[in-house]
Amino acid sequence: MEAPPLIRDDALLRATRRRRLVSRVVAHAALILGVLIVAFPIWMTLVGSTHDSGTIGRGEVPLLPGTHAVENYATAWGKGGGVMRTTPASLMLWNSLLMAVLIAVGKIAISILSAYAVVFFRFPGRMAAFWAIFITLMLPVEVRIIPTFQVIVDLNLGNTWAGLVIPLIASATATLLFRQFFLTIPDEFVEAAKIDGAGPLRFLKDVVLPLSLTNIAALFVILFIYGWNQYLWPLLIINDRSMETIVVGLSKMIGRGDSQNDWNTIMATAVLALLPPVLVVALMQRWFVRGLTETEK
Amino acid sequence: MQKKVIFRGTLLPIALLAPQLVVTVVFFFWPAGQAVYQSMLREDAFGLSSEFVGLENFREVLADPSWVHAALNTLVFSGCVAGLALGLALFLAVQADKSLRGATVYRSLLIWPYAVAPAVAAVLWLFLFQPQIGLIGRGLNAIGIPWDYRLNGTHAMILVIVAAAWKQLAYNFIFFLAGLQSIPASVLEAAAIDGARPARRFWTIIFPLLSPTTFFLLVVNLTYAFFETFGVIHALTGGGPAKATETLIYKVYIDGVENLNLGSSSAQSVILMVLVVLLTAFQFRAVEKKVHY
Numbered sequence: 001m002e003a004p005p006l007i008r009d010d011a012l013l014r015a016t017r018r019r020r021l022v023s024r025v026v027a028h029a030a031l032i033l034g035v036l037i038v039a040f041p042i043w044m045t046l047v048g049s050t051h052d053s054g055t056i057g058r059g060e061v062p063l064l065p066g067t068h069a070v071e072n073y074a075t076a077w078g079k080g081g082g083v084m085r086t087t088p089a090s091l092m093l094w095n096s097l098l099m100a101v102l103i104a105v106g107k108i109a110i111s112i113l114s115a116y117a118v119v120f121f122r123f124p125g126r127m128a129a130f131w132a133i134f135i136t137l138m139l140p141v142e143v144r145i146i147p148t149f150q151v152i153v154d155l156n157l158g159n160t161w162a163g164l165v166i167p168l169i170a171s172a173t174a175t176l177l178f179r180q181f182f183l184t185i186p187d188e189f190v191e192a193a194k195i196d197g198a199g200p201l202r203f204l205k206d207v208v209l210p211l212s213l214t215n216i217a218a219l220f221v222i223l224f225i226y227g228w229n230q231y232l233w234p235l236l237i238i239n240d241r242s243m244e245t246i247v248v249g250l251s252k253m254i255g256r257g258d259s260q261n262d263w264n265t266i267m268a269t270a271v272l273a274l275l276p277p278v279l280v281v282a283l284m285q286r287w288f289v290r291g292l293t294e295t296e297k
Numbered sequence: 298m299q300k301k302v303i304f305r306g307t308l309l310p311i312a313l314l315a316p317q318l319v320v321t322v323v324f325f326f327w328p329a330g331q332a333v334y335q336s337m338l339r340e341d342a343f344g345l346s347s348e349f350v351g352l353e354n355f356r357e358v359l360a361d362p363s364w365v366h367a368a369l370n371t372l373v374f375s376g377c378v379a380g381l382a383l384g385l386a387l388f389l390a391v392q393a394d395k396s397l398r399g400a401t402v403y404r405s406l407l408i409w410p411y412a413v414a415p416a417v418a419a420v421l422w423l424f425l426f427q428p429q430i431g432l433i434g435r436g437l438n439a440i441g442i443p444w445d446y447r448l449n450g451t452h453a454m455i456l457v458i459v460a461a462a463w464k465q466l467a468y469n470f471i472f473f474l475a476g477l478q479s480i481p482a483s484v485l486e487a488a489a490i491d492g493a494r495p496a497r498r499f500w501t502i503i504f505p506l507l508s509p510t511t512f513f514l515l516v517v518n519l520t521y522a523f524f525e526t527f528g529v530i531h532a533l534t535g536g537g538p539a540k541a542t543e544t545l546i547y548k549v550y551i552d553g554v555e556n557l558n559l560g561s562s563s564a565q566s567v568i569l570m571v572l573v574v575l576l577t578a579f580q581f582r583a584v585e586k587k588v589h590y
Contacts, residue, residue, distance in 0.1 A: 023495065027392040031403040034389045038410055038466065041421035044432060048424055059430045114317040117310035120303055129314050136325050137577065142524040142546055143569045146553035146562050147328035147335065167324035170317060187302040200304040229414035231528035236554065247414045251532035257423050257447065263430060270420050277412035285405060292411075292468070293475055 042274075048267035049073070056263040072268040081265030086253050089269050092246035096228055097276070099164060099245055103227030104220050106169035112212070115178035116204055120190070130179075137172035142232055149236050159240045168233060174219055181215050182208065218291030221284050225277045246273040329570070335563035347560075354564035363540065364548065364565070371544040374458060375522030381462040382518055383511070386469030391499065393470075394477040404474065411467040415460075416528035422460040423533055446534065450541025453534045457542050460533060461526045469514050476510035477503065516580040520573065545569060 044063075048056060051066035075081055080088045118130050141148065148167055157163030185208065193203045234245045244252075250273050253266050281288050336354050338347045358364050393403050410418070428434040428445045437444035446452040480503060488498050527546050530536060536543035536551065543551070549569065553562030 019495075023395065024397060027395045027397055030392045031389060031397075031407075034385070034392075035403060035406045038407055038463070041418075041425055041463070044425055045421050056430050059435050061430065061432060063432075110317040110320065113313040117313035119300060121306060121310035122299075122303055123307040123310050126310075129318060132326075133317060133321055136321055139325070139329065139570055139573060140520070140524050142527060143566055143573055144325070144328045144332055146549065146559065146566060147331040148324055149554075150331065151324060151328050166320060170320040170325055175317065183300065187300060190300070190302040190304070194302075194304075200306065200309060203304070225412050229412075229417075229528075231414065231416050231531070232550070235531075247416050247528070250420055251416045251528070254420060254423065254532065256535070257427055257533070263424070266420070267424065270417060270424075274413045274417050277414075278409050281409050281412040282405070285408070289408070289471060289475075292471060 045267050045270050048263060049271050051264055053262050053264045056267075057260055068264060069268075072264045073272075075262075076265045076268035076272060080249075080269070081253065081262035086249050087241045087244045089246060089249075089272050091242065092244050092249045092269075093272060093276070095243055096245040096247065096273075098161070099230065099234070100224050100227035102161065102165045103168050103230075104223035106165060107171045107174050107223050108216055108219055110169060111171055111174035111178050112209075112216075115175050115182055116208065118175075119179055119182040120200065120203075133170075133172050133175050135172075136170055137176075141168060145232060145236065152237060157237075159238060159243060161243075164234060164237050164243075168227070168230065171223075174223070177215065177219065178212065181212060185211060214287075214290075217284075218287045220291075221280055221288045222291040224280055228277045332563045332566045332570070335559055336567045337560075339560045350560075354560045355568070358561055358564045358568065363543075364545075366540060367543045367545050367548045370454075370540075370542065371523065371546075374454065374461075374526075374542070374544055375519050377458045378461045378465065378522040378526070379515060379518035381458065382465040382469050383514060385462075386466050387473050387507075387511075389466075390470050390473035390477055391503070393474055407470050408467045410464055411471070413464055414528060415464055415526055416532040418460045418464040419457075419529045419532035422456060422463070426456050448538055450538055453538060453542045457526070457529050457533055461522060461529045464529075465518060465521055469518065472510055472514055473507070476507050480506050513580065516576055520576060523569070523572070 044061070047063065047065050048061055049072050050069040051061060052068045052072075055061060055066070076089045078088050078090065080086045080092075086092075114129075114133060118126060152158055152163045152167065155163070157166075189207055190203065193207060198206070229247060230245070231247055231251075234248050238244060238248070246269070250266070250269050253262075253269060255261065337349060337351055339350045339354065389407060393400055393407070397403075413421075423431070425431045426434040426444070426446060428438055428447075434444055434446075443449075444452055446456045484502060484506075485498060488502055493501070523544070524546050526544070527550065530542055530544060530547055531550075534542045536547050545565065546569065549562055549565045552558045552565065556562075
C-alpha cells in the first residue's frame with residue numbers, strides 16, 4: 001500500500017483549519033449578538049434613568065447616558081413618582097428585601113426539619129406526610145390564587161407580613177432536595193453519634209446542618225430571587241402602601257404606559273428593582289447555577 | 298430508598314414535620330378543596346346565598362366564547378414564548394459550548410436576566426417599544442410601520458411574547474449548556490473521524506442526546522408561560538387591547554378579583570389545576586425516560 005501524496009494532506013489540513021476558523025467566528029458573532037440582545041433593554045433603562053422627564057416624554061432619548069442621574073435616583077429613592085404617586089423606592093426595596101429573605105429562610109427552615117424527620121425517623125404516617133408535601137409540587141400558587149386569598153381574608157391576615165410570606169413557604173422542591181442529600185449521609189455517622197450519646201437534635205445541629213451548608217447556600221440564592229420577584233400574590237394581599245414591594249410598586253407607577261409620566265424616576269426605580277437579584281446572581285454565580293440545576297431535577 | 302440506621306421516637310419527628318404540614322394543609326389542601334367546592338356553587342347577584350349546581354359552571358366556562366378566546370391566546374402565547382426562548386437558547390448554548398476564548402465571560406453575560414422579575418422585564422421592554430417615547434417603537438413608526446401595542450392586539454401579543462421569552466432565555470441557556478457539556482467528547486470525535494460534518498453531528502448526535510433536557514425545558518417553559526408571565530401581561534397590557542392578550546390565568550384573576558364571579562373563577566382554576574397536573578405527569582414520564590436512557 002502506498003502512502004497518499006503529501007500535498008493532499010496539506011490541503012485537507014488547510015480546509016479543516018479554515019472550517020474551524022469560520023466556526024469560531026460564527027460562534028463569537030452569535031454570542032456577541034446574543035449578549036447585546038440580552039443587555040440592550042437594560043442599557044436603555046440605565047440611559048433613561050439619567051435624563052430628565054421632558055427629554056424622554058418628547059421621545060428624544062439618545063443612546064448615551066445624560067446628566068440627571070443623581071437627581072433622578074434621589075427622587076426615586078426618597079420620594080417616588082409616576083402617575084400613581086407611589087411609595088419611595090427606599091421603603092419598597094426594604095419591603096422586597098424583607099419578603100425575599102423571609103420566604104427563602106422560611107422555606108429552607110421548614111424543609112430541613114421535615115426532610116430530617118422523614119429520613120432519620122420511622123413513624124406512623126411518615127409516607128403519607130411525605131406524599132402530602134410531594135403533591136404540592138404540582139400546583140403553583142397562581143392556580144389556586146383566589147381560594148388561597150380567601151383563606152388569608154378569613155384568617156384576618158390581609159396586609160400582614162405573615163399573610164404575605166407564610167403561604168409561599170411551603171415548598172416540595174426544597175424538601176425533596178434536602179431529603180435526597182440526607183439520604184447520602186453515611187449510616188456510620190448516625191451510629192457514631194448514637195455511641196457518643198448524641199440525640200437526634202444534637203445530630204441535626206452538629207452534623208447534618210454543617211454538612212448541608214453548600215446546599216443551603218445554593219438554595220438560598222434561588223429562593224431569594226423567587227421571593228424578590230413575587231408579583232401576583234403581593235398584588236392581592238397588600239394594599240397598604242407602606243408595605244408595597246418594589247416589583248409591584250414599579251408596575252403601578254407606569255399606569256397604562258402613557259408618554260406623559262415621570263419616566264426618569266420610573267427608570268431609576270426599575271434599575272433599583274432589578275439590581276439586588278441581578279447582583280446576587282452575578283456575585284454568587286457558582287451557587288446559583290448549582291442551585292438551579294439541582295432544584296429542578 | 299430508606300436509611301438502615303435511624304433514631305427512635307414518634308413525637309419528635311411529628312413535631313419537626315408539623316410546620317410544613319400545617320402550612321401545606323392550611324394554604325394548599327384547604328384552598329384547593331375550596332376551589333373544587335366553589336366551582337360547583339353559584340352565588341346569587343348579591344352574594345347572599347349560593348346553591349349547588351354540579352358541573353354547570355364548568356359547562357358554562359367551556360362554552361363561554363371569552364374563555365375559548367383566552368385559551369387560544371394562551372396557546373399562541375405559550376407556544377411562541379417556549380419556541381422562541383428554547384430555539385435561541387439552544388443556538389447560543391451550542392455556540393458557547395465550542396472551545397472559545399472568553400467562553401465563561403459570554404456565559405456570565407447571558408445568564409443574569411434570570412434574576413429579573415417578569416413585571417420588571419415588562420417595564421424594560423415597554424420603554425423600548427412605547428410608540429411615542431420608546432427607541433424601537435418610534436423607529437418603527439418613523440419607517441412607516443404604524444406600531445402601537447396599546448391599540449393593536451397583534452402588536453400587544455408580540456410585545457408580551459418578546460418580554461416573556463427574553464426573561465426565560467437565560468434559564469434555558471443554563472440547562473442546554475449543562476446538557477451539552479455532559480455529552481462525551483469521544484462520541485463526537487468518533488463521528489468527526491467517520492467524516493460527519495458539524496451540522497450532521499448536531500442533528501444526528503447532539504440533538505437526540507439532548508432530547509431529555511429539551512423535553513424537560515419544554516414543560517418548564519410552558520408552565521412559566523401559563524402562570525409566571527402574569528406579571529408581564531398585567532404590567533404591560535392589562536390583558537388588552539380588547540382582551541387580545543388575556544390568558545387563562547389572567548382571566549381567573551379578572552373574574553375572581555375584579556368581577557367577583559367566584560363560581561366561574563373557581564371552575565377556571567380547577568381546569569388549570571388539571572392542566573398543570575397533566576403537564577407535571579408528562580414531565581415525570583420524561584424524567585423516567587432519562588433514567589433508562
